Amino acid sequence: MTDSRSSAAATALSYLPQSRHLATIIPGPRSSALHRERQEQVTDGFGTVLPVFIDRADGGILQDVDGNRLIDFASGIAVTSIGASNRRVGERVAAQLERFTHTCFMVTEYESFTQVAKWLNEHVPGDFEKRTALFSTGAEAVENAVKIARSATGRSRVLVFDEAYHGRSLMTMAMTAKENPYRLNFGPFPNEIVRAASANPLRPANAPASGAGATAGNNDDGASPAGAGVAAAALASVEATLLEHGPDSFAAMVIEPIQGEGGFVVPAPGFLKGLRSLADKYGIVLVMDEIQAGMGRTGTLFASEYEGVAGDITLTAKALGDGVPLSAVTGRAGLMNAVHAGGLGGTYAGNPLACEAALAVFEAFEDGTLLANAQAIEETVRELLEPLVAETGVVAEFRGRGAMLALEFADRGTLEPRPDLVREVSARCHQQGVLTLSCGTYGNVIRLLPPLVISQELLRDGLQVLRQAIIDVAVGQPAREDTAPSFA
Numbered sequence: 463m464t465d466s467r468s469s470a471a472a473t474a475l476s477y478l479p480q481s482r483h484l485a486t487i488i489p490g491p492r493s494s495a496l497h498r499e500r501q502e503q504v505t506d507g508f509g510t511v512l513p514v515f516i517d518r519a520d521g522g523i524l525q526d527v528d529g530n531r532l533i534d535f536a537s538g539i540a541v542t543s544i545g546a547s548n549r550r551v552g553e554r555v556a557a558q559l560e561r562f563t564h565t566c567f568m569v570t571e572y573e574s575f576t577q578v579a580k581w582l583n584e585h586v587p588g589d590f591e592k593r594t595a596l597f598s599t600g601a602e603a604v605e606n607a608v609k610i611a612r613s614a615t616g617r618s619r620v621l622v623f624d625e626a627y628h629g630r631s632l633m634t635m636a637m638t639a640k641e642n643p644y645r646l647n648f649g650p651f652p653n654e655i656v657r658a659a660s661a662n663p664l665r666p667a668n669a670p671a672s673g674a675g676a677t678a679g680n681n682d683d684g685a686s687p688a689g690a691g692v693a694a695a696a697l698a699s700v701e702a703t704l705l706e707h708g709p710d711s712f713a714a715m716v717i718e719p720i721q722g723e724g725g726f727v728v729p730a731p732g733f734l735k736g737l738r739s740l741a742d743k744y745g746i747v748l749v750m751d752e753i754q755a756g757m758g759r760t761g762t763l764f765a766s767e768y769e770g771v772a773g774d775i776t777l778t779a780k781a782l783g784d785g786v787p788l789s790a791v792t793g794r795a796g797l798m799n800a801v802h803a804g805g806l807g808g809t810y811a812g813n814p815l816a817c818e819a820a821l822a823v824f825e826a827f828e829d830g831t832l833l834a835n836a837q838a839i840e841e842t843v844r845e846l847l848e849p850l851v852a853e854t855g856v857v858a859e860f861r862g863r864g865a866m867l868a869l870e871f872a873d874r875g876t877l878e879p880r881p882d883l884v885r886e887v888s889a890r891c892h893q894q895g896v897l898t899l900s901c902g903t904y905g906n907v908i909r910l911l912p913p914l915v916i917s918q919e920l921l922r923d924g925l926q927v928l929r930q931a932i933i934d935v936a937v938g939q940p941a942r943e944d945t946a947p948s949f950a
């Protein structure tokens with residue numbers, strides 16, 4: 463097993479040694495000089511997780527301008543799943559570069575656009591005839607799903623959920639839940655967006671503030687009555703929200719099958735199915751935002767497959783073009799064709815370079831190795847990190863699927879979020895050459911999004927660094943036995 467996993471990484475790429483290497487402190491002197499220059503030229507409105515400048519990237523490694531080789535647990539936020547310098551992507555894009563870079567699909571056509579649409583129509587969940595529209599960014603895909611749903615239903619409202627993230631454009635920012643940094647000072651927002659409860663097993667929306675969360679903690683995968691209860695309570699609340707506003711005023715409900723920026727929240731089992739039923743009952747278009755969780759990230763091509771639920775419309779982006787900007791809206795033919803001719807588009811929508819990159823991504827998924835890799839990544843991460851829930855008093859939950867995994871930091875018993883620990887653990891990882899990301903409403907979640915082509919050796923090395931950082935930081939924190947009684 464180990465052999466096939468590492469050879470998948472080796473055949474995909476590999477001009478950079480797949481090992482962590484520290485040549486300087488992180489960030490090194492060249493990165494620091496470049497960062498100072500950046501600060502003089504680039505808006506401060508862009509945050510930076512780690513001010514290191516990358517020279518090359520390959521497999522599970524980011525090599526910076528000081529010669530440090532960092533382990534990549536980010537994939538550029540779930541984008542470079544098949545490697546940041548995948549050979550087939552490079553070949554296809556280079557060949558297309560020589561032919562032409564752009565025509566604008568609304569002006570004259572090219573075949574790769576159709577081929578990308580065809581693959582998505584065949585592979586996106588849903589046993590019905592489909593059509594696809596291509597765009598460039600995830601936010602554009604979300605915006606266009608709303609346009610299509612409104613056009614097809616003649617309704618205007620859009621239902622979104624707690625902890626949702628859908629982008630940074632005006633509409634999608636308004637659909638996003640978290641205020642800081644996404645919405646702060648950027649209003650007023652578009653009307654007609656209504657937010658409903660999500661089904662977060664650790665922090666159920668309708669549960670009493672303390673206690674219930676703690677029972678649901680250490681996620682049992684929700685097979686227990688507690689998990690089922692979370693989904694049922696959330697669904698009752700969602701339906702109440704629909705009824706309050708008039709269900710037939712809703713064009714769409716938009717949900718992430720695993721919430722990304724909101725904290726890698728895997729909805730309690732049954733929640734997605736329940737939303738499917740509510741959408742059917744009230745004639746609402748169910749939009750599955752698979753932009754982060756889709757395209758193999760969770761060990762299936764689409765995360766909604768785990769629940770056997772198909773959206774009427776499914777959105778992909780991020781890993782779709784392996785870093786060449788491409789997004790897609792794939793849905794029921796009747797819905798997708800309800801829009802008047804000329805109503806959809808965009809200058810760069812489905813750019814030919816990006817379509818070639820996507821075709822290389824589809825080829826890479828053909829033999830199933832990458833999906834197996836995602837599952838193998840989960841096994842290894844689970845083995846090394848899940849015990850921290852029991853071993854420390856501050857890791858409240860290990861969750862996620864495939865290569866989309868997270869640890870939530872919160873005090874045992876009270877579930878008081880601990881973003882301070884996340885900052886400290888992340889800083890220690892970064893210093894040692896392991897690039898981790900955080901997320902969550904409270905900024906108290908460390909998330910792992912390694913490329914699916916990372917070798918098991920590299921993965922283990924990075925995880926050992928992370929594990930040790932957590933243990934070191936957790937020392938001096940109240941132990942789990944001490945915490946509960948003091949708040950009782």
Ligand SMILES: *Cc1c(COP(=O)(O)O)cnc(C)c1O
Binds near residue numbers: 752753
């Ligand atoms: C990243 C993301 C988006 C927005 O994609 P952009 O390409 O950044 O516009 C939308 N939905 C989800 C779930 C995402 O993770």
